[in-house]
Amino acid sequence: MNLKTKITLSTPKLFFKKIDEGFLNQSRSSLIQDVIRRKNQPKLNFFYQMELVNGTYALQSIDVKSLAGEYGTPLYVYDGEKIVAQLQHLKNAFSQNTLKVKYAMKALSNISILKLLKKQGSGIDAVSIYEAHLALRAGFKPEDIQFTPNGVDFSEITAGVELGLCINLDNLSALEKFGKKYGNTYPCGLRLNPHIMAGGNLKISTGHAASKFGISVHQLPQIIQLMNQYNININGLHMHTGSEITDTDVYLKMANLFFDTAVHFTELKFIDFGSGFKVAYKEGDRITNVDELGLQLGRAFRDFCKKYGRMLELWIEPGKYLVSEAGYLLANVNVVKATPSVTFVGVDTGLNHLIRPMMYDAYHEIVNVSNPNGEKKIYTVVGNICETDTIGTDRKLNEVREGDLLAIKNAGAYGYSMASNYNSRLRPAEVLIWNGKAQLIRKRETLEDLLNNQVEVEI
Numbered sequence: 127m128n129l130k131t132k133i134t135l136s137t138p139k140l141f142f143k144k145i146d147e148g149f150l151n152q153s154r155s156s157l158i159q160d161v162i163r164r165k166n167q168p169k170l171n172f173f174y175q176m177e178l179v180n181g182t183y184a185l186q187s188i189d190v191k192s193l194a195g196e197y198g199t200p201l202y203v204y205d206g207e208k209i210v211a212q213l214q215h216l217k218n219a220f221s222q223n224t225l226k227v228k229y230a231m232k233a234l235s236n237i238s239i240l241k242l243l244k245k246q247g248s249g250i251d252a253v254s255i256y257e258a259h260l261a262l263r264a265g266f267k268p269e270d271i272q273f274t275p276n277g278v279d280f281s282e283i284t285a286g287v288e289l290g291l292c293i294n295l296d297n298l299s300a301l302e303k304f305g306k307k308y309g310n311t312y313p314c315g316l317r318l319n320p321h322i323m324a325g326g327n328l329k330i331s332t333g334h335a336a337s338k339f340g341i342s343v344h345q346l347p348q349i350i351q352l353m354n355q356y357n358i359n360i361n362g363l364h365m366h367t368g369s370e371i372t373d374t375d376v377y378l379k380m381a382n383l384f385f386d387t388a389v390h391f392t393e394l395k396f397i398d399f400g401s402g403f404k405v406a407y408k409e410g411d412r413i414t415n416v417d418e419l420g421l422q423l424g425r426a427f428r429d430f431c432k433k434y435g436r437m438l439e440l441w442i443e444p445g446k447y448l449v450s451e452a453g454y455l456l457a458n459v460n461v462v463k464a465t466p467s468v469t470f471v472g473v474d475t476g477l478n479h480l481i482r483p484m485m486y487d488a489y490h491e492i493v494n495v496s497n498p499n500g501e502k503k504i505y506t507v508v509g510n511i512c513e514t515d516t517i518g519t520d521r522k523l524n525e526v527r528e529g530d531l532l533a534i535k536n537a538g539a540y541g542y543s544m545a546s547n548y549n550s551r552l553r554p555a556e557v558l559i560w561n562g563k564a565q566l567i568r569k570r571e572t573l574e575d576l577l578n579n580q581v582e583v584e585i
């Protein structure tokens with residue numbers, strides 16, 4: 127899959143084939159300019175993934191089994207080079223625009239990961255005041271933090287103002303309170319709900335009419351009325367329609383809505399397209415073609431800015447795209463349990479550490495790191511939580527034995543950040559591989575952590 131991406135990016139012949147398939151309304155000369163631009167961009171290495179080298183699974187040349195040996199299991203491991211390559215890919219795709227990437231830190235909020243992304247020039251999308259505090263601790267400037275909480279008490283918004291964050295409001299009630307309190311002394315952006323159904327499944331679709339997120343685009347008259355009444359300085363418009371959007375037309379539809387809306391606001395600095403860029407979770411998965419998106423959306427955006435009379439910044443807020451594929455959850459096989467109908471592989475992790483399979487029916491590829499040449503057999507991989515806790519059903523894996531090490535892929539996004547202590551189990555350690563070196567970036571929890579903050583009373 128990655129290999130295909132590499133070829134598409136760097137080969138003009140295939141690029142023109144893509145043009146024939148979809149870009150017929152683009153002028154020939156601008157197409158040629160795009161091809162030249164892409165050819166001159168630095169080539170990216172898309173092989174940042176766990177690979178089998180001489181019979182041993184390795185990540186950035188580090189033996190995966192040795193990581194489990196050193197830090198124990200379950201263990202989250204992140205490949206920093208992959209994160210940076212993904213960021214670079216987005217920057218290249220939108221290189222003709224004034225792009226600002228605001229990493230959606232809800233996907234993975236370890237402070238060392240934040241620091242890594244800061245060093246690479248990313249900003250932050252924070253959705254709680256505590257995320258904002260973590261980002262500040264990682265060294266982000268307040269103005270580089272887009273703060274988009276939803277359903278919060280107004281005091282959380284004023285706390286964001288006090289920190290100097292970029293405020294993004296998602297309801298009319300907050301806009302009115304904001305206008306009353308700040309007038310035009312502090313700018314704010316608006317999260318709009320475009321009434322577009324998009325995203326991998328309903329739970330991760332956030333821009334449709336029945337979604338709790340954003341101010342409906344049909345409430346533009348009320349927005350304008352409040353803006354005029356309180357002289358509010360609205361400096362940005364934002365939409366995030368959902369996660370795992372493979373159809374680039376969704377972003378073009380959003381763009382048209384933005385452009386129609388933007389003309390009512392004279393003080394805009396940016397338009398924020400949110401995220402939803404999908405990566406592959408398994409071989410053959412459809413992904414968001416960010417190169418095509420960069421070309422089409424980027425051009426429409428530049429054309430709009432000419433009409434608007436000023437070049438605006440184009441913002442995006444990738445979470446999954448940056449960190450999903452970079453992460454692996456390593457787990458030890460506790461038990462192989464053959465029943466008359468199913469052979470279960472029971473591992474030392476579960477929905478407490480990676481909830482996506484149970485919450486979203488998400489598919490995460492599983493690899494038997496210990497036995498790469500073993501005969502392929504069918505297994506159902508389950509966690510050790512007292513709850514139906516299936517990580518993968520009917521998976522073809524190299525023969526699994528008790529004590530083997532499994533790697534669960536695409537665990538970087540919404541893995542650790544959604545982990546819990548359910549069943550009073552400890553959350554795993556986290557390791558970052560960067561510059562060819564593995565470093566512990568979070569210790570494994572202990573019993574003390576479970577007791578911390580509990581107040582024992584005499585009964």
Ligand SMILES: Cc1ncc(COP(=O)(O)O)c(C=O)c1O
Pocket residue numbers: 230233251274366368369370400401402403443444445446447539
């Ligand atoms: C406002 C906002 N921006 C960005 C994201 C990141 O989305 P993704 O992980 O699909 O890139 C989310 C995800 O929930 C979000 O709610």
